[in-house]
Amino acid sequence: MQFGVLLFLVAAGLTLVFGVMDFINLAHGVQYMLGAYLGASFAAATGSFWWALLLALPVALLAGLLLEWLVFRHLYARDHLAQVLATFGVILSLNQLVRMVWGSAPLQVPVPALLEGGIQLMPGLTWPTYRAAILLAGLATAGLLWLVVERTRVGALVRAGASNAPMVAALGVDIHRLFMLVFGCGAMLAGFAGVMAAPILSVEPGMGDTVLILAFVVIVIGGIGSVRGAFIAALLVGLIETLGRSLMPDLMRLFLAPSPARQTGAALASMLVYVAMAGILAWRPRGLFPVRAG
Amino acid sequence: MGEPLLELRGLTKAFGALKVTQDVSLTVLPGEIHAVIGPNGAGKTTLVHQVSGTLGPDAGSIHFAGRDVTRLPLARRARLGLARSFQITAVLPGFSVLENAALAVQARSGSSFRFWRAAATEAALNDTALDALARVGLQDRATTLAGDLSHGERRQLELAIALAMQPRLLLLDEPLAGAGPEETERLVGILAGLKARYGILLVEHDMAAVFALADRISVLVYGQVIATGTPGEIRANAEVRAAYLGEDH
Amino acid sequence: MLHRYAVPLAIFGALALAPLLGFGAGHSLSLLARAMILGLGAVGLSVLVGGAGLVSLGHAASFGIGAYAVVMLDAAGQTNAGVVFPVAVLAAAVFALLTGAVAIRTAGVNFIMITLAFGQMAFFTAASLSAYGGDDGYTLYARTRLFGTRLLENRWFFHYLLLALLVLAWVAGRRLLASRFGRVLRAIRENPLRVQALGFSPYPYQLLAYTLAGALGGLAGALLANATEFVAPSFIAWQRSGDLLFMVILGGLGQLHGAVLGALAFVLLEEYLAELTPHWRLIFGPLLVLVALYLKGGLLGLVQRRG
Ligand SMILES: Nc1ncnc2c1ncn2[C@@H]1O[C@H](COP(=O)(O)OP(=O)(O)OP(=O)(O)O)[C@@H](O)[C@H]1O
Ligand SMILES: [Mg+2]
Numbered sequence: 047m048q049f050g051v052l053l054f055l056v057a058a059g060l061t062l063v064f065g066v067m068d069f070i071n072l073a074h075g076v077q078y079m080l081g082a083y084l085g086a087s088f089a090a091a092t093g094s095f096w097w098a099l100l101l102a103l104p105v106a107l108l109a110g111l112l113l114e115w116l117v118f119r120h121l122y123a124r125d126h127l128a129q130v131l132a133t134f135g136v137i138l139s140l141n142q143l144v145r146m147v148w149g150s151a152p153l154q155v156p157v158p159a160l161l162e163g164g165i166q167l168m169p170g171l172t173w174p175t176y177r178a179a180i181l182l183a184g185l186a187t188a189g190l191l192w193l194v195v196e197r198t199r200v201g202a203l204v205r206a207g208a209s210n211a212p213m214v215a216a217l218g219v220d221i222h223r224l225f226m227l228v229f230g231c232g233a234m235l236a237g238f239a240g241v242m243a244a245p246i247l248s249v250e251p252g253m254g255d256t257v258l259i260l261a262f263v264v265i266v267i268g269g270i271g272s273v274r275g276a277f278i279a280a281l282l283v284g285l286i287e288t289l290g291r292s293l294m295p296d297l298m299r300l301f302l303a304p305s306p307a308r309q310t311g312a313a314l315a316s317m318l319v320y321v322a323m324a325g326i327l328a329w330r331p332r333g334l335f336p337v338r339a340g
Numbered sequence: 341m342g343e344p345l346l347e348l349r350g351l352t353k354a355f356g357a358l359k360v361t362q363d364v365s366l367t368v369l370p371g372e373i374h375a376v377i378g379p380n381g382a383g384k385t386t387l388v389h390q391v392s393g394t395l396g397p398d399a400g401s402i403h404f405a406g407r408d409v410t411r412l413p414l415a416r417r418a419r420l421g422l423a424r425s426f427q428i429t430a431v432l433p434g435f436s437v438l439e440n441a442a443l444a445v446q447a448r449s450g451s452s453f454r455f456w457r458a459a460a461t462e463a464a465l466n467d468t469a470l471d472a473l474a475r476v477g478l479q480d481r482a483t484t485l486a487g488d489l490s491h492g493e494r495r496q497l498e499l500a501i502a503l504a505m506q507p508r509l510l511l512l513d514e515p516l517a518g519a520g521p522e523e524t525e526r527l528v529g530i531l532a533g534l535k536a537r538y539g540i541l542l543v544e545h546d547m548a549a550v551f552a553l554a555d556r557i558s559v560l561v562y563g564q565v566i567a568t569g570t571p572g573e574i575r576a577n578a579e580v581r582a583a584y585l586g587e588d589h
Numbered sequence: 590m591l592h593r594y595a596v597p598l599a600i601f602g603a604l605a606l607a608p609l610l611g612f613g614a615g616h617s618l619s620l621l622a623r624a625m626i627l628g629l630g631a632v633g634l635s636v637l638v639g640g641a642g643l644v645s646l647g648h649a650a651s652f653g654i655g656a657y658a659v660v661m662l663d664a665a666g667q668t669n670a671g672v673v674f675p676v677a678v679l680a681a682a683v684f685a686l687l688t689g690a691v692a693i694r695t696a697g698v699n700f701i702m703i704t705l706a707f708g709q710m711a712f713f714t715a716a717s718l719s720a721y722g723g724d725d726g727y728t729l730y731a732r733t734r735l736f737g738t739r740l741l742e743n744r745w746f747f748h749y750l751l752l753a754l755l756v757l758a759w760v761a762g763r764r765l766l767a768s769r770f771g772r773v774l775r776a777i778r779e780n781p782l783r784v785q786a787l788g789f790s791p792y793p794y795q796l797l798a799y800t801l802a803g804a805l806g807g808l809a810g811a812l813l814a815n816a817t818e819f820v821a822p823s824f825i826a827w828q829r830s831g832d833l834l835f836m837v838i839l840g841g842l843g844q845l846h847g848a849v850l851g852a853l854a855f856v857l858l859e860e861y862l863a864e865l866t867p868h869w870r871l872i873f874g875p876l877l878v879l880v881a882l883y884l885k886g887g888l889l890g891l892v893q894r895r896g
Contacts, residue, residue, distance in 0.1 A: 117878055127644050139870065317717070323703070332699070447787040
C-alpha cells in the first residue's frame with residue numbers, strides 16, 4: 047500500500063507536467079532519486095531525519111528548477127522524440143553524477159526514532175509504524191493536492207491547461223509561469239517521495255528508473271493529466287506489485303524448486319503490472335480517466 | 341430521375357446540449373450538384389463529417405449508392421467511392437504534389453501491400469494522378485512539395501486528390517474558402533466542368549458560386565434544413581429571405 | 590551537392606575495408622561487429638520512427654527475444670543456423686505482432702509508454718527464466734553452426750556476413766519505404782485522417798511495419814548473442830531501447846543509412862569515452878542532451894550541409 051502512495055507522489059507531478067505542457071519528462075524519476083540521496087546525506091550530517099526532510103525539499107526544488115532552466119524549457123516546443131532523448135540523456139548524466147558523489151554502494155537511512163517500532167494490528171501481525179506514517183503522509187498530500195487542484199483558482203487553471211493548453215494560453219494566462227509552478231510542485235513531490243522512501247528502500251543509483259517507469263504506467267493507466275486517475279492507478283499498481291511479490295513466489299513453488307521459484311516469482315510479479323497495463327489499454331486506449339479534449 | 345446516389349434520412353447529432361444536426365434529410369442525385377448553405381456555425385461541417393464518416397450520427401441513416409453506410413468507418417466509405425475535401429486543407433505537406441495525388445489513385449487501384457517496387461515509378465498511378473492534376477490546372481507544379489504551395493493551389497490540390505480517388509460522390513467542404521477572386525473564378529470553372537460526371541455535395545459560403553453551380557440548394561440554419569429547392573425557388577423562398585435578410589414573412 | 594549514394598557508400602566501404610586496414614585485431618573487430626548488429630536493429634527502428642512515425646521505446650525487446658531464442662535452442666542442443674535464425678526472427682516477429690496489436694491502437698505518448706512497458710515485460714520475463722541464468726545471464730559455449738561448420742566463429746567471416754546483412758537490410762528498408770506500402774506509411778505519419786479519407790485503414794499498415802521491425806530486431810538479437818557468446822536480461826533493459834533510439838537520431842532520421850552511421854558513432858564514442866574515464870556517462874549524457882536539442886538532422890545533416 048505505502049508503495050502505491052509513494053508512486054502516486056511521483057506520478058502526480060508527472061501527469062500534471064505532461065498534461066499541461068505535453069512534455070514527457072523521463073528525468074522525473076531522477077528527481078525522486080535526488081530526493082532520496084539528499085535525504086540520506088542531510089540525515090547523516092544532521093543526525094535527524096526531520097532536519098533532513100526539511101532541508102532536502104527546498105534543495106530538490108532548486109535542483110528541479112535548475113534542470114528546467116538548463117534543459118527542459120528548450121524542449122516544450124519540440125516533438126516527443128526529442129523530449130524522450132534529451133531527458134534520457136539527463137538520466138544517464140545524473141545517475142552517473144550520483145555515483146560519483148555518493149558511490150555505487152546502497153546507502154541506508156535509519157528510520158526516525160519517533161516512528162520506530164510497529165503497530166499491533168492483531169496478535170502476531172504488526173505493521174511498522176514508519177510504513178503507516180508514509181501511508182498517512184501520502185494520503186494527506188494526495189488530499190491536499192486534490193483540494194488545490196479541484197477547489198482553487200490555480201487548480202482550475204491547471205485543470206484547464208491539462209485539457210486544452212493552447213486555449214488557456216489564448217485567454218491570456220501566462221502558461222509559462224503556470225508551468226513553472228506545476229513543475230516545481232512536481233519536483234518537490236518527487237523529492238518528498240524520495241526522502242520518505244529512503245529509510246525503507248535502499249538508496250542507490252538507478253533507483254529512480256524503476257519508479258519512473260512504474261509512474262508512467264500509472265499515468266497512462268489513469269489517463270494523462272488526471273490526478274484522480276493517477277491516484278487510483280497508483281494504488282492499483284501498488285497493490286498488484288505488492289500482492290504479486292508476496293503471492294507469486296508461493297505460486298511458483300507449486301511448479302519449481304524453492305530457489306528458482308523465488309527468483310521466477312519475483313520477476314513474474316514485476317511483469318504482472320505491465321500485463322495489467324496492456325489489458326487496460328487494450329480495453330481503453332486512452333486510460334481510465336481521459337482528460338484531454340478531442 | 342434515377343436512384344439518389346446519397347440519401348440522408350432524419351440525421352441527428354448533438355454535442356452535449358447543442359443540437360448541431362436536427363432531423364436532416366436530403367438526397368444527391370447522380371450528376372447533380374446539391375449545395376448546402378447556411379450561416380457560420382449552422383452545422384455544415386458537422387454534416388459533412390457525418391456523411392464522410394469522421395463522426396457518427398446520434399440518429400438517422402446515411403445511404404450511399406443504395407447501401408446503408410451509417411455505421412461504416414471513414415476508410416470503408418472512401419473505398420466505396422465517397423471522396424471528401426477538407427475545409428481546413430489537409431494535403432500531405434512532405435509529399436510532392438504528384439505523390440499526393442498518386443496516393444489517392446493508389447487507394448483505388450490494386451493492393452497497397454506491395455513492398456519492393458518503387459511506387460513513384462508506377463506509370464499507371466502517375467498517369468491518372470497527372471490527369472487529375474491537369475483537370476485542376478496543377479500539372480506544372482507536380483514536383484513541388486505540397487507544403488510549398490500557395491493557399492489557393494492547396495485548395496486545387498485538395499480537389500485533385502478527391503478526383504484522383506475516382507469517386508462517385510464528391511463531398512466538398514468550402515472548396516473556395518480563402519481563395520482570391522482569380523483563384524475562385526478558376527475553381528468555379530473546374531467545378532462546373534466536373535458537374536454531370538459526379539454527384540457533388542457542396543458546402544460553400546460564396547453565394548455567387550453556389551447559385552451559379554448548384555442544381556439544388558438546401559439551407560441549413562441551427563442544424564435544421566429550412567428549405568430545399570432550385571436556386572430560383574430558394575431565392576424566392578420567404579423563410580430563407582427571413583433567415584438571411586431579416587425580412588418579415 | 591554530394592552524390593546521392595556518396596555517404597552510404599563511404600560508410601559501407603569503410604566497414605568493408607576496416608579489417609584490411611589494421612582493424613583486424615580481435616577487439617576492434619568485435620567492436621565493429623557490435624556496431625553493425627546494433628545498426629541492423631537501428632535500421633528497423635528508423636523505418637518505424639522515420640517512416641511510420643511510430644516512436645518505440647521498447648525496441649530492445651525484439652533483440653532480447655532473438656537472443657533468448659538462441660539461448661533456449663542452445664540449451665536444448667539445437668545450434669543449427671538453419672533452425673536458430675528463423676526461430677529467432679519468427680519469435681521476435683510474433684512478439685511484435687501481439688504487442689503491436691495493442692500498442693498501435695494507442696497514439697502519441699501512450700504509444701511510447703506502452704512500448705516501454707512491453708519492453709519491461711520482456712525484461713522481467715527474461716529475468717524470471719531461472720533455467721537460463723535469470724538475472725545472471727547465460728553463457729554460450731559455441732556459436733551457432735552454419736551448415737554444420739563453425740564458420741561463425743571465424744572473425745573475418747562473421748564481419749563480412751554482418752556487413753552483407755546490414756547492406757541487405759538497408760536496401761530492403763529503402764525499397765520498402767519507397768514502395769506502395771511505404772508510401773502509405775509515410776502518409777499516415779503526416780496526416781492519418783487524410784489517409785483514412787482516401788480509403789486506407791492505418792492499423793494494418795502500422796502493425797505490419799511494427800512486426801517487420803521486430804523481426805529484424807530478432808535477427809540482430811540472435812547475431813548479438815553469437816557475437817558476445819553471452820545473453821543476459823540487460824540486453825532488454827529499457828536503456829538499451831533508449832540507446833537504439835539515440836543511434837537513429839544521432840545518425841539522422843531522414844535516411845536509413847543514418848541509423849547505421851548513428852550505431853557506428855555510438856559504439857565508437859562509447860568505447861572511446863569509456864577508455865578515457867570511468868565516469869564516461871557524465872560526458873555521454875550531456876552529449877545526448879545536446880544532440881537531441883541542437884543536432885537536427887543528425888550527423889548526416891552535418892555531412893550534407895558541408896557537402
Ligand atoms: N467537436 C465539437 N464539440 C462541440 N461542439 C462542436 C464540435 N464541433 C463543432 N461544434 C459546434 O457545432 C456547431 C456547428 O459547427 P460546424 O463546424 O458544423 O459549423 P459550420 O456550419 O461548418 O460553420 P462554418 O460556416 O463556420 O464552417 C458550432 O456551434 C460549433 O461550435
Ligand atoms: Mg464549416
